[in-house]
Structures are given as C-alpha cells and as structure tokens.
Amino acid sequence: MVLVGCVESEAIQCASGIVCPVGHRCDDTNVRCISPDQIAQCDGMPDTTPCDAGGTPGECVSGVCDARFCGDGVISAGEDCEGSNIASETCMGLNFYGETTGLACRADCRFDTSGCVGACGDQIRNGGELCDADDLGTATCLDAGYYQPGGLACSPFCTFDVTSCHETCGDGAKNGPELCDYRDATVPTESCSDIGYDVGYVGCNTSCGFDLVGCGRIGWRFAGAVPGYEWYAMHASSATNVWVVGDGNPLHFDGVQWIETMTTSIANERREIYSVEPNLAWMVDIDGKLFAYDGSGWSLMGTAPPGVTGVYARAANDVWITTTANNVQRWNGTAWSPVGALVQTNLTEIDGSGADNIWVSTASGVAHRWNGTTWTPATIGTNSPVIHDLYVRSQTEAYAVGWALDTVTKGLLSRWNGTTWTNELLDIDSELRAISGSGPKDLWATGTSPLHFDGSGWSRVPGDDLTNSDQFQLYSTGTGDTFAVVGAKTQRHEGLVYAENNPPSNIGPVAAWGANDELFVPNSSSGDVGHFDGEDWISQPASADVVRAVWGSAPNAVWGVGDTGKPTFFNGTSWTATTITNTDPLYAVWGSSATDVWASGENGVTVHFNGTSWTHRNIPGFTGLFVSELAGTGPNDVWAVSAQGTLYHWTGSWASVALPPGTSSSLRALHMRAPNEPMLFRGSRLYHRVGTTWTEETFPPALQPPFRVVSNGTDDVFAMVDQELFHYDGTRWSTVKMADDLDPGL
Numbered sequence: 001m002v003l004v005g006c007v008e009s010e011a012i013q014c015a016s017g018i019v020c021p022v023g024h025r026c027d028d029t030n031v032r033c034i035s036p037d038q039i040a041q042c043d044g045m046p047d048t049t050p051c052d053a054g055g056t057p058g059e060c061v062s063g064v065c066d067a068r069f070c071g072d073g074v075i076s077a078g079e080d081c082e083g084s085n086i087a088s089e090t091c092m093g094l095n096f097y098g099e100t101t102g103l104a105c106r107a108d109c110r111f112d113t114s115g116c117v118g119a120c121g122d123q124i125r126n127g128g129e130l131c132d133a134d135d136l137g138t139a140t141c142l143d144a145g146y147y148q149p150g151g152l153a154c155s156p157f158c159t160f161d162v163t164s165c166h167e168t169c170g171d172g173a174k175n176g177p178e179l180c181d182y183r184d185a186t187v188p189t190e191s192c193s194d195i196g197y198d199v200g201y202v203g204c205n206t207s208c209g210f211d212l213v214g215c216g217r218i219g220w221r222f223a224g225a226v227p228g229y230e231w232y233a234m235h236a237s238s239a240t241n242v243w244v245v246g247d248g249n250p251l252h253f254d255g256v257q258w259i260e261t262m263t264t265s266i267a268n269e270r271r272e273i274y275s276v277e278p279n280l281a282w283m284v285d286i287d288g289k290l291f292a293y294d295g296s297g298w299s300l301m302g303t304a305p306p307g308v309t310g311v312y313a314r315a316a317n318d319v320w321i322t323t324t325a326n327n328v329q330r331w332n333g334t335a336w337s338p339v340g341a342l343v344q345t346n347l348t349e350i351d352g353s354g355a356d357n358i359w360v361s362t363a364s365g366v367a368h369r370w371n372g373t374t375w376t377p378a379t380i381g382t383n384s385p386v387i388h389d390l391y392v393r394s395q396t397e398a399y400a401v402g403w404a405l406d407t408v409t410k411g412l413l414s415r416w417n418g419t420t421w422t423n424e425l426l427d428i429d430s431e432l433r434a435i436s437g438s439g440p441k442d443l444w445a446t447g448t449s450p451l452h453f454d455g456s457g458w459s460r461v462p463g464d465d466l467t468n469s470d471q472f473q474l475y476s477t478g479t480g481d482t483f484a485v486v487g488a489k490t491q492r493h494e495g496l497v498y499a500e501n502n503p504p505s506n507i508g509p510v511a512a513w514g515a516n517d518e519l520f521v522p523n524s525s526s527g528d529v530g531h532f533d534g535e536d537w538i539s540q541p542a543s544a545d546v547v548r549a550v551w552g553s554a555p556n557a558v559w560g561v562g563d564t565g566k567p568t569f570f571n572g573t574s575w576t577a578t579t580i581t582n583t584d585p586l587y588a589v590w591g592s593s594a595t596d597v598w599a600s601g602e603n604g605v606t607v608h609f610n611g612t613s614w615t616h617r618n619i620p621g622f623t624g625l626f627v628s629e630l631a632g633t634g635p636n637d638v639w640a641v642s643a644q645g646t647l648y649h650w651t652g653s654w655a656s657v658a659l660p661p662g663t664s665s666s667l668r669a670l671h672m673r674a675p676n677e678p679m680l681f682r683g684s685r686l687y688h689r690v691g692t693t694w695t696e697e698t699f700p701p702a703l704q705p706p707f708r709v710v711s712n713g714t715d716d717v718f719a720m721v722d723q724e725l726f727h728y729d730g731t732r733w734s735t736v737k738m739a740d741d742l743d744p745g746l
Contacts, residue, residue, distance in 0.1 A: 027064075038065040050077065070109040081105035091116035097127030120158035129158040141165035147176030169208035180204035191734035192216070199736045201729060218736075219461065220450065223253070223483060233273045233283075234483060236475045241278045242483050245270035250283060250298065253483075262298050274311045282319060284308045290321060305329050305336060310350040312358070322347035322360055328370070342368055342375040349390040349400075357395050359416075361387050367400070367421075380414045382423050387412075391435045401432035401445055411447055426458060436476040444482050446474055548587050553594040559609075561586035561599045567607070567614065580607060580614045588640075590630035600627035600640055604648075619654045622646070633675045641670045647680070660687045660694040 011019045012033075014026035020033035027034050041051040042060035049060040053067035059076060060066075068076040075082045080089075083105060091099040094113065101115030118126040123133040131139065131154035140149035144162045151164030167175040172183040180188045182204040192200035192215035199218055203211030229248030236242040240255035247269045249260040268285040275281035279295030288307040291298045294316075307324030317333025326347065328339040339358075344366065352358035356372030365381040380387055383404040392398040396418030404412045404425060411426040413435075426432070430447070437443035441455030450461045474484035547568070552558030556572030565582040567589070568575045584602040591597035595611030604622020607614045619627070625642045632638035638650035639657075647657045660680070669681040673688060680687045680694075687694045725736045 034064055039063065041065040048076075070107075075109070079109035080111045081109055086111070095119055121156070125158075130154075130160050132158050145169070170206070174208075178208040179210050181208050182206050193735040199727070199734070201732065201734050220484065232269065232271050232473070234473045234475050235273045235275050235281075236477045236483055237275055237277060239477045239481050241275060242475070242477070243273045243275050243281055243283075245273045245283050250281075250293070252278065252281075254278065261293060272308075272311050274313050276313055276315065280313075280316055282311045282313055284311055284321075288324060301331075303336060304331070309348055310360075312350045312352055314352075314355065318355065320350060320352070320358060322350045328358075328360055339370060340373075340375045342370075344368060349387060351390040351392040351398075353392050353394050357392065359390055359392050359398060361390055361400065363387055363402075365400075365402075378416075378421060380421050380423070381412050383425075385412050385423075388432065389434045391437070392416075393439070397440065399435050399437075399443070401435045403431040411445075411451075413445070434473045434475075436474055436482065438476055442476070444474055444476055444484075446484070450474065450484060548585070549589045551589045551591055551597070553591060553597075557594055559589050559591070559597055559599070561589045561601070565601065565605070567597075567599050567609070578614060582607065582616075585626075588627050588630040590632060590638075592632060592634050596635045598630050598632070598638055600630055602626045604640075606640065606654075617650070617654070619648050621656070622648075629670045631670045631672050631678065633672050637672075637675050639670060639672070639678050641680070647678075657689075658692075660685075660696065 010022040012022070012024065012026060013019050014028055014031075014033070016026070016028040016031045018026075018031060018033065020026055023036050024033040025039065035054075038051075038053065042049065042063050042065045045051075045060045045063070047059070047061055051058045051060055051065035053065050056067040056069065057077075058065045058067045068074065070079060071082070073082055073085075075085060075087055081087060086103055086105055089103060089111070091103050091113065094103070094111065094116065096113065096116035097118035099116050103116060104112040104114075106112045118124070120127075120129055120132060123135060125132045125135040125137055131137065133154060136152060136154060139152060139160065141152045141162060142149050144152060144160050144165060145168050146162065146165040147167040148165065151162070151166060153161040153164065155161040167173075169176075169178060169181065170183050172181060172185075174181045174184060179190075180202075184204070188202045188204055188210065190202045190210070192198070192202055192212070195202070195210065195212075195215075197212070197215035197217060200215040203214055205211040229246050231244045231246035231248075231251075233246070234242070234244045236253075240253075242253035244251045244253075249262040250270065250273070251258045252261050253259075268287050268289070270283045270285050270291075272284035273281065274283075275293075279293070281293040282301075283291050283293075283298075285291070288309065290301045290304040290308045290311065292301050304321065305323050305325060308321045309324060310322040311319065312321075313319040317331070319331040320339070321329050321331075323329060326343050326345045328342055328347070328350070329336045330339045342360075344360070344362065346362045346364070347360050348363050349361045350358065352370075356370070358370040359367060360370075361367040361380060363386055365379060365385040365387050367378045367380045367387075368375045369378060380400045381402065381404055383406055385402055385404040387400050387402040389401050390398070391400075396416075398416035400412075400414040400416075400421070402412045403409050404423075406425050409430045411430060411432040413424045413426060413432065414421045415424075432445045432447050432451070434446045435443065437453075441453075443453040445451045445453070445458075447460075451458050452461050453459075474482060476482040547560040547562040549562075550558055550560045552570070556570070558570040560568045560570070560575065562568075563585045564577070565584050565586050566577050566580055567586065568577045582605060584605040586599045586601035586605070586607075588601065589597070589599040591609075595609075597609040598606065598617075599609075600606040600619070604619035604625060604627065606617045606619055606627065608617050619640060622642070625644050625646060627640045628643045629641050630638065632650075636651050640648045640650070640654075645659065647659055648654050649657050671679045671681075673679050678689050679697075680689070686697050688697050689695075726733050727736050
C-alpha cells in the first residue's frame with residue numbers, strides 16, 4: 001500500500017512575491033529578506049549607528065542593520081556625496097574662491113572639485129589671501145608692522161608668518177621710530193617736563209608712544225579764547241562744557257577747543273551765563289534780556305520778564321531768574337510764574353542745588369532761601385558787606401564772597417552750614433569777587449589774584465594775566481580742574497600749585513618742617529621760628545637759642561635744635577627749652593614718632609627722646625666733626641652723616657659705615673628709601689645702599705650737588721639742585737618745573 005501526504009514548508013511567502021527563510025522577516029518595500037542578526041544588532045539603537053551587515057559595513061536604519069556602499073544612494077560614513085546628491089555643499093563652502101562648472105560627485109562618492117577655482121595652497125595668491133606658498137606679492141616685514149623688511153614667510157593658512165621678522169612695537173626693545181616699548185622692563189628716561197608739561201612721569205602706551213596720563217601742569221596756564229573781547233562771566237558743568245560771555249559772541253569749550261556759538265553778534269554785552277549741559281545754556285545781556293541756547297543757536301526768550309539780573313537752571317523746563325521787579329520767576333517749559341511771595345529789592349545773585357534749595361541775595365548781604373514751599377530770610381556778612389557771588393553745593397553747604405570793612409577793607413567769605421551763615425574776614429585779599437570749588441577742602445576764590453582754600457587755609461596762586469579783579473570770574477569743574485576768565489583771556493588750572501606763603505622778612509630759612517598745611521621755618525641768626533598756621537605767618541622766639549633745624553610729630557609737637565645744645569619744644573602755643581646736660585651745638589633733628597626723637601651735632605653728640613626724657617647716645621670717635629643730617633625709619637634704624645665725610649648707623653649701638661669708594665668727601669643729603677636702605681647724596685652723585693653694597697643711581701642733572709633734599713616718605717622725595725627741582729617716586733627721578741619767581745636757594 002502506498003501512502004500519500006502533504007509536507008508543510010516553514011519558508012515565508014512575502015507579499016512582494018519572494019520567499020524568505022525561516023526566522024527572517026520580509027522587507028516588501030525594498031523586496032528583500034531581513035536576517036535575525038540584522039535585527040539583533042540594531043535592536044533599540046538609533047539610526048546611523050554603525051553595524052556589520054554580513055561582513056559589509058552598515059548602519060542602523062529603523063532598527064535594521066543595512067549594508068552601506070558607494071552607489072546605494074545614501075550618503076554614509078566615509079562618503080562626501082552620492083550621485084547628484086552633494087549634500088547642499090558648494091565650492092565656496094570648501095574654501096574655494098569661485099567656480100566654473102561647480103562642485104560634483106565622483107564615482108567613489110568623493111567631491112569632484114575640478115569645477116572649483118582658487119584656494120589656499122594652490123601656490124597662487126588669489127581670493128583674499130595675503131600670500132600662498134612662496135607667492136608673497138610685493139609684501140615684506142615692513143607691511144606686517146616691522147621696521148626691517150627681511151624674514152617674511154607664508155603660513156599654511158595663507159597669512160603672513162612673521163616669525164623671522166625683526167623689530168616691532170611690543171618686542172620688548174626700543175627700536176625703529178618708537179619713543180619707547182611698552183614691554184620693555186625699563187621706563188622712559190624722559191620726564192614730563194621734557195615734553196612741555198610741568199611735573200610727572202612719562203609712561204609708554206601700547207602704540208610705543210609716550211603715555212602722558214601721569215603728566216600734569218602746575219599753576220595757571222592760558223586756555224585760549226577769541227582775542228579782542230572782554231569776558232565778564234563764566235560757567236561750567238564739566239571740563240568739556242565751559243562757557244564764557246562778554247562783549248563778543250558767547251564761547252563754548254568742549255574739552256579741546258573754544259567755539260563761537262553765534263555768528264551774528266548781539267549788540268549788547270552779556271553779563272551772566274549758566275549751563276547744565278553742552279546743548280543747554282542761558283545768558284543775560286546788560287539790558288536784562290534772557291537768551292537760551294539749544295545746541296543749534298541762541299534765541300531770545302521773549303516771554304521772560306524784563307530786567308533779568310541773574311539766572312540759575314536745572315533743566316530745559318526748570319529755569320530760575322532774579323529780576324529788577326524784585327522777585328524770583330521760574331520757567332516750567334511753558335510759562336513763567338513768580339516763586340512764592342518774595343519781594344526784595346536789588347536782587348543780584350541766585351544759585352541752588354535743587355528745586356528745594358535756592359538762594360538769592362542782594363549786594364548788601366540780604367539773603368533768602370527757598371525750601372520748596374516758602375522763603376526764609378538770612379543775613380550774609382557783617383560790617384557793611386558787599387556780596388559779589390553765591391555758590392551753593394547742598395542743603396548744608398553754601399558760600400558767599402565779597403568784602404567788608406574792618407578798619408580797612410578785607411575779603412569776606414561766608415559759609416552756610418545748614419543753620420547759619422558764618423562770616424570770615426580774610427587778610428589775604430581786600431576783596432573777593434567769585435567763588436567755586438568741589439567741596440569744603442577745595443575752594444577757589446578771586447581777589448586781586450586767584451586764591452585757593454585746601455581745608456586749612458587760603459593761599460594765593462599767582463598766574464600770568466590774572467590780576468584784573470574787576471573782570472575776574474572763575475568756575476571749578478571738579479577737584480583739580482578750574483577755569484578762570486579775566487579780561488580777554490581764559491586760564492585753566494589742573495590741580496597742582498605753587499602757593500605764595502612768603503614768611504616775613506625777619507625769618508631767614510635754613511631748614512623747615514611742616515604737616516597739615518602748617519610750616520615751621522627756623523632763622524639761623526635771629527633765633528626766631530617762623531610758623532605758618534595755614535593762613536598767616538607768626539614769628540615766634542624759640543627761647544634764647546639760635547635754632548638750626550626743626551622736626552615735629554604734629555603741629556603742636558615740634559622740636560627745634562641749635563647753638564645752645566638744648567632741644568626746645570613747641571606745644572602749639574609757645575616754645576620751652578629742655579634741661580638736658582649738653583653744651584655742644586645741635587645741627588640736626590629727626591624722629592619716627594613723638595616717642596622716638598633724635599638730635600645730633602658737634603663732636604658726635606647725639607641725644608634721644610623717648611617721650612619722657614632725653615638721654616645721650618653719642619657717636620664714638622666723632623671728635624672734631626659734626627653731624628649735619630639725621631634720617632631713619634624707626635628706633636633701631638637711625639643714620640647720621642657728617643659734611644666731613646663720615647656715616648654712622650644706629651641699630652642699638654653706633655657703627656661706622658663704609659662710604660661708596662672713589663668719591664669726594666662732601667656729603668650733602670641723606671634720605672631713607674626703605675628700612676636699612678639709605679640714599680646718600682655725595683658730591684654730585686647719588687648712591688643707594690642695600691645690605692653692604694652701594695650702587696650709584698642716575699640722578700637727572702648729574703651736575704651740581706643738591707642744595708636740599710626733602711622727604712615725605714620713601715616714594716615722595718624732592719631734591720633741589722642748582723636752579724632745578726627734581727622728584728623721586730620710589731622708582732625714578734623726574735624734573736619738576738619751578739615757579740618763575742621761586743628762589744632755588746631755599
């Protein structure tokens with residue numbers, strides 16, 4: 001018997017018509033079978049993950065490992081392109097500069113750039129290249145900012161390779177046209193006085209030119225103005241917004257130059273000016289008309305009341321004026337209106353610090369203050385005063401100046417402290433006409449010449465052409481910057497000053513000590529000590545001694561030494577001699593504090609004050625010699641020098657110190673740079689000692705020995721040599737311009 005049956009196949013019949021083996025999966029879209037290994041490799045893997053498609057490199061696509069090969073129509077790893085698909089790339093995107101037929105794809109799926117033209121590395125300088133290989137064009141190192149032409153090469157990026165170029169700004173050496181090199185460890189040898197300034201130290205900027213930030217000017221200097229006119233008033237809100245008016249067109253200073261702001265002259269003279277910013281100013285002419293400036297030109301404020309005598313402003317819509325109608329009016333941007341119920345005749349001055357702090361006054365000193373609601377009267381000055389100017393800084397700080405009678409006419413300064421006016425008559429000038437400043441310790445006033453107040457006292461600050469008090473006005477734009485106008489000229493003062501504080505004729509200075517604007521100057525022949533207290537000189541007898549030198553720890557704790565050999569002490573009121581046992585003259589005195597004072601003189605006699613009593617600490621072996629100077633930094637670092645050529649150091653006891661070799665015996669001055677580091681002026685040379693080694697240092701003149709050396713600390717030393725003055729800042733010396741009439745013999 002024959003059995004006949006059916007065997008069921010395990011193959012898979014796919015919809016695409018193909019049959020896939022058992023365990024495979026149909027891919028009807030691509031008409032193929034997918035093996036279990038293809039699925040296992042890409043299970044849960046993101047697309048493009050590399051995989052092995054039966055020994056052929058592949059990548060995961062929708063959870064299946066697909067073989068990848070050039071020509072499969074898919075750009076995969078290692079390929080730039082596929083057929084016409086160049087992935088939106090262009091010749092320019094591949095750093096070529098242009099194209100002919102454009103970018104294409106080769107049979108190996110790499111870019112065909114034969115249709116692109118110009119690229120870095122083709123040895124032809126094209127596109128925006130500076131160079132290409134050996135093609136430098138006509139360029140040399142000079143074109144790359146160097147001072148020597150040779151050495152230029154081309155980098156792989158078609159830019160200049162300056163590795164072999166030489167001499168340029170920033171290479172650490174001064175060369176070519178450079179004034180200096182900012183990476184040079186040495187500083188410029190030039191001082192500010194060498195290039196037209198008066199004081200300071202020249203630096204080096206990143207352009208290898210002089211940095212003049214550290215340079216300054218001393219005293220007043222001509223600031224420029226249109227000649228041929230008289231200027232009567234000035235105002236400034238900053239150093240770049242300064243105005244002057246007079247019988248010429250109004251002038252504006254923008255920080256660089258003066259500019260006329262009106263091309264058609266107004267017939268009348270202008271007597272008042274006020275500005276809050278460069279494009280906002282107001283002025284008053286001699287007929288009491290008010291004009292406004294808006295940045296484009298001046299115009300008459302026709303709606304303003306007639307007879308304007310003064311103006312103060314805070315903004316374009318906040319202008320205050322005084323008038324001959326005896327009241328104060330305010331402009332709000334639309335209309336004028338009276339301020340309060342004030343009726344006061346002859347109002348001439350107005351100033352303020354805000355809408356709730358306005359002061360007005362008459363020439364006779366009658367004043368009123370507006371607090372935002374009402375006017376409150378006050379009296380400025382005494383003894384029939386005449387007020388010329390008001391200067392208001394805040395609710396608690398205001399000033400008025402003029403003159404008053406005190407047997408003779410004296411300058412009047414009044415200060416408002418928020419409650420009352422305090423009046424002061426100044427002997428330094430018979431009349432003050434204007435005042436400005438940056439605060440209570442920086443005030444400028446005008447008298448017969450400019451005056452400056454530093455918080456302690458007034459000093460006269462002379463300047464060329466600054467003597468016409470009838471037409472003298474000034475305004476300070478901040479600490480260290482003040483403008484003044486007198487007659488036909490404007491002047492500027494930038495902070496540094498030689499002040500005239502001349503002692504009386506019976507004080508012949510040989511040495512001096514000062515602090516806090518007080519100065520003590522002994523007279524080597526009369527025995528008197530001149531004391532300048534910030535305003536006036538007082539000649540004070542220092543007992544029976546002929547005082548040779550002075551030093552103090554405070555203005556009320558000053559020691560003087562001289563021929564009697566007995567130190568005398570000034571307590572702020574009078575001088576008192578000590579009872580120390582000594583008859584040898586003392587010529588030098590120095591201290592580090594009130595409890596560490598040293599004095600020395602003939603035969604090496606040296607005494608020390610510990611705050612209670614004096615004791616001898618004589619220098620051994622000094623017979624026949626005398627100490628001319630003392631200096632130090634503390635109780636166990638004291639140096640004594642004799643004019644005969646000896647130097648001793650106290651460190652608990654005295655020891656002789658060897659002097660620099662090969663120099664003359666004339667020792668002129670001694671100064672301490674740091675503890676145990678003296679600076680010694682010997683003959684015409686300057687030496688600095690560190691450890692046991694003396695080093696000669698450059699001293700600008702190198703011509704004459706210094707007449708005098710004055711120290712305010714290790715980094716603030718002045719030396720006067722022949723007819724010149726020099727300053728040491730702890731690093732170097734520079735020249736300081738002296739006042740034209742300063743006697744260099746001090």
